[in-house]
Amino acid sequence: MLLGFKETPIGKIPEDWEVVRLGDVTKVNPESINPAKEAPDEEFYYIEIDSIQNSKIKSVKKIIGKNAPSRARRVVRENDVIMSTVRPYLKAFVIVPKKYDGQICSTGFAVLRCKNELIEPKYLLYNLFMDRTIEQCNRLMVGGQYPALNQSHVEQLKIPLPPLPEQRKIAEILSTVDEAIQKVDEAIVKTERLKKGLMQELLTKGIGHTEFKDTEIGRIPKEWEVVRLGDVAYEFISGGTPSTKVAKYWNGDIPWIRSVHITKFYIDERSIGQYITKEGLENSAAKIIPKNNLIIATRVGIGKSAVNLIDVAINQDLTGIMLNKSKAEPFFLVWYLNSPKIVSLLESFSRGTTIKGIPQDYIKKLLIPLPPLPEQQKIAEILSTVDKKLELERKRKEKLERIKKGLMNDLLTGRRRVKV
Structure with missing residues (x-):
């Protein structure tokens, strides 16, 4: 009944x-x-x-x-x-x-x-x-x-x-989901550890090298060079923000980002939080960075960087780096810039009082290792593959957490009854 x-x-x-x-x-x-x-x-x-x-x-x-x-x-x-x-x-x-x-x-x-x-x-x-x-x-x-x-x-x-048998059944169902979340958590920790180890190994020792040399940035393979970031870039571009008081500058079709939108090592359509119009672009310091270049936070969120997979306009917290693709693989550079050593270096260099910042000249002069282009591409591919695995695991965890939340709302209110 x-x-x-x-x-x-x-x-x-x-x-x-x-x-x-x-x-x-x-x-x-x-x-x-x-x-x-x-x-x-x-x-x-x-x-x-x-x-x-x-x-x-x-x-x-x-x-x-x-x-x-x-x-x-x-x-x-x-x-x-x-x-x-x-x-x-x-x-x-x-x-x-x-x-x-x-x-x-x-x-x-x-x-x-x-x-x-x-x-x-x-x-x-x-x-x-x-x-x-x-x-x-x-x-x-x-x-x-x-x-x-x-x-x-x-x-x-x-x-x-509810009656005690129903309580136990509800707890059993929710515990099963918790166990699945725990397994995914363990997989995430394991993959994060793998990624950290690979970054340390590949960005300092490369692939298959037996001879190494001491340099200003530490020990690296003999075949690699040490260059300034400016040596592999055509241009460094600062951004800006259209006036928020002018409605016609906003809600257009030009993707526009701040440092808060850099949450991964790449920027795609899902990363975009706001859009501006052509008028907003033309009447502000905002600039469009063509796809497959580097964007780095130099004012707020210092040290965050990503490859933009789409054309995107940037605000004043960011610097766009137009790369010479015959010399540098964007994803190799983004992995290097996101290594703990470089993030720490950039954060320590910040200056200013209310809003800290890194001068563009400093970014241009930043020393980086430069393997041959094919090796850069291989290193980037390996690290990106591990990062995609990590992203999939995090999405799986989010899905399980949504399932758990839905089950809690149904089972703990009696909207869905369990058989005991």
Whole structure:
């Protein structure tokens, strides 16, 4: 038989679900300890709010009881749910794994120990992330610089409560998606490590070289040259911004970018945030950089650079570098300019007070390694292939996160029921 829905203080839920307060289905902060007095010589893991990243406990300190900070007071057990009560909208919530059973967390957390006959810990955790729960936290928390909830506030938070078997099934489905996200995360970390290693290897040692030489930029293959960036470019072009007070300068068909739009090593149609008109171009310092050249941030977002795969106009934060393609492969240069060494160098050279900047002359004189063109192209191809793999993995993660969000909104409201 199909059941209907009922109105509740937290929205519509199925007729056979209840609305409960966290204080009804959990024990809040059930155990406390003063390690300095009660266990001065014992060693503990100490979980702080900063230890929580992406619903996982990471970067946990070990402390000796006598050295414990004054906030190290709450004892946690396996399967406790801990939620940050300081700025809870940042969502530092997690289930305590077996490794941290009997350890200590900060008083900046509320420890929720589930009454097992009433609520499933993972079901509770997923509910904490829902907008309706965060909205309740925002209404209840007090304080200015560090708004927080007290224990009474936490106990008042309301969530929907299906029968226990349904809770477990909902938690199982969402956990399956979380496991898939975790696997993709691991693949991303692995590919990022590979990319970093390849950049270090290929941009300093090249491919198949056995003889090397010491140069102003370090040890490089004997066949490579060291040149200035200006030696492989025809022109360096600054940009500008059409007046935002003149409507007819905007929403045209000319792509226009700022440094904020450089989020990858290339710029394509998907990178474009704004468009200007021909009039906007002609009545400002904005300039069009023809495709397959280099664009580098020299004022805001210093050090970011990309190859533009399309003709694009740039603003004053950017410099367009018109390359001599018979000497330089654009993607080889963009990989070199995005290496940690060069990014750090460019950032350290910035000058100015409010807005830092790099003079164009400095960019022209920047020393770079120059392999033979075929080797540049091969290095660029290898690094671009790895970067595309990384991009695909990140898109896969985004897709899984969208799926999870949709499932949470359906399953935790009862709009979609599960068979148990």
